[in-house]
Amino acid sequence: MTETPTGQADDMRELSGVPVYVCSPEGPLLDGERAALDLIGDAGYRGASWVAVPAERCDPDFFRLRTRVAGDVVQKFANYRMSLAVLGDIEAHTAASTALAAFVQESNRGRQLWFLPDTAALEARLADPAR
Template identity: 60%
Template sequence: MSILEKIHDVPVLMCAAEGEPIRGEREVLDLIGNAGCQGAEWVVVPAERFDDAFFRLRTRVAGDIVQKFVQYRLGMAVIGDISRHTEASSALRDFVRECNRGRQTWFLADVEELRERLADRP
């Protein structure tokens, strides 16, 4: 289940922590379609919804998912503790750091951090 919420006048689709695991393109396209139908500009996905392959960069799952969001001009925020994954992979740490420097994909601790970032958006 997903709920559309406005954060600083930005429509954000908030995905529930419970639900089908996001393994790849099929699930992401469903999310993107749902976001488009509701007029969302950002999609918030709890980290636990992602299959572990997402956090292993060599699988290319994360890159493919991020690319889909870029193609559809939607922001994606992965919310939650991913420290067990970043501690195990310097490549993932670098990926997260680079994403967080941009304006399209963010890995954040919680929704409050998302609120702060969206407030600072130009």
């Protein structure tokens, strides 16, 4: 487990038989390639194939597609053959951007990046053999 400044810890969980590195709501923002590589390194060291990041740990620029933060982060995860789930309510972001809403919808069709409400939804998606 990795301690965050507030004492909450990121931890490994097995969700539907899949090793997932679940990040706590507290901790460094996912704000670009360096932060993505740090998460990938921590998760890979622990044997994870997925990283679950609370939406509040994503820098606001992650949800502004023109900044390319989300694209850069997702590309790093793809390069290292690891998948990313952003967990939580992002409705305010998708309501403000039709491009983001389309990006979320398209991402949720694949296996590289999912936007889901919580770990229970992630576990259910991982349990679906068609996914």
